[in-house]
Amino acid sequence: MQEPVLLEIRAAIARLLPAGVIASAGAIADAVALLKPAELAPTARMSARRLQEYSAGRGHARKALERLGLRSPAIAVGPDRAPLWPAGFVGSISHAGDLVLAVAAPSSLIRGIGIDLEPALPLDADLVHRVCRPGELAALAPAVASSQRGKLIFSAKESVYKCIAPLTGVFLEFEDVELLFDTGGNRFRARGRGPAAGLIAPATLTGAFAEAGGYWVTAAWQRSRPDPDQD
Ligand SMILES: CC(C)(COP(=O)(O)OP(=O)(O)OC[C@H]1O[C@@H](n2cnc3c(N)ncnc32)[C@H](O)[C@@H]1OP(=O)(O)O)[C@@H](O)C(=O)NCCC(=O)NCCS
Structure with missing residues (x-):
């Protein structure tokens, strides 16, 4: 992933999100994270590529939540594939091309975000x-x-x-x-x-x-x- 693309995307995200929402974005290849036990359930059926994007998404979601004060939180998978955010927090994940983006916010401020x-x-x-x-x-x-x-x-x-x-x-x-x-x-x-x-x-x-x-x-x-x- 070329750094200028990532820098442009990070700057755009910072401009478009409301105050209190934390974003974390990066290249999928650079962000593959160790999964927590609570996050492992869907991985047995994943291709190598899908596992990479899923774990990169969890890695960036974790980074966003850690900046909100949580320590190494797990983000399991809920109904219809929606991430299960820790109690008191909301967030969202997206991947495209070689990139992954995650956001998180306290639910005292934001009821829901995509x-x-x-x-x-x-x-x-x-x-x-x-x-x-x-x-x-x-x-x-x-x-x-x-x-x-x-x-x-x-x-x-x-x-x-x-x-x-x-x-x-x-x-x-x-x-x-x-x-x-x-x-x-x-x-x-x-x-x-x-x-x-x-x-x-x-x-x-x-x-x-x-x-x-x-x-x-x-x-x-x-x-x-x-x-x-x-x-
Ligand atoms: C689920 C869906 C929204 C994913 O969007 P996408 O552009 O293909 O893929 P993205 O990488 O941007 O998003 C995937 C992530 O969305 C999140 N996601 C999946 N289902 C979700 C749901 N029901 N609610 C909230 N987030 C969801 C997950 O975090 C997923 O990544 P992960 O599985 O690695 O955790 C899309 O495939 C879908 O099923 N859409 C059907 C609904 C729709 O489009 N209706 C019309 C719009 S009003």
Whole structure:
């Protein structure tokens, strides 16, 4: 992994996360961590590559939690593959290409958070209309190149899913979520649609996005005490 790419990604993450959220990012190859007993259950069925990204994710999640005061915490796997964060903390993990990114925060500040890292390459044409609403694509013009809009929306919805699914136990489809973009501030808000309308209380789910080092970095979070002035 070229260091400039990582530096760009770390700088972008620092700008987009709310205060109190700690991030740790690195190259997967440099971050393979020793797993804790509580983290071993799913590893028997993993390929070598998958084991590498899984353990690198645990390694960076541990680093983020340690900066919040925990000592060598374990992050087991919960329902639907969601990480099980230590009591009193929330977080999220993403891997893409050779990179891994993890964030963690005290649940006194942040009720839930999701992050996603995606190579900034066009989304497959047949996926664009499954993933994106016409209004979402239109809202990104002209700030985001047309070839990039689908992938950014895909990544932002993955972040929303990782934030909301562990809180609700509900599997969201792409059409269940609508994103309202503010391209001036590189921000978005998310709302549930149809059967998911009641899952996200109005104006409580905020997100941010950045393009850095050839990747889209997105995050979506709910504060424990909603405070629109801080988002
Ligand atoms: C699980 C999923 C979100 C992973 O996203 P991805 O971009 O393929 O892969 P990433 O590397 O960014 O993320 C993988 C990590 O997400 C985390 N994750 C997986 N399932 C999760 C869940 N249900 N809730 C929260 N986090 C989850 C895990 O930490 C996982 O890494 P790990 O297994 O090594 O711990 C995606 O594959 C998926 O299943 N999506 C279905 C839901 C969806 O997209 N709905 C439409 C959006 S609204």
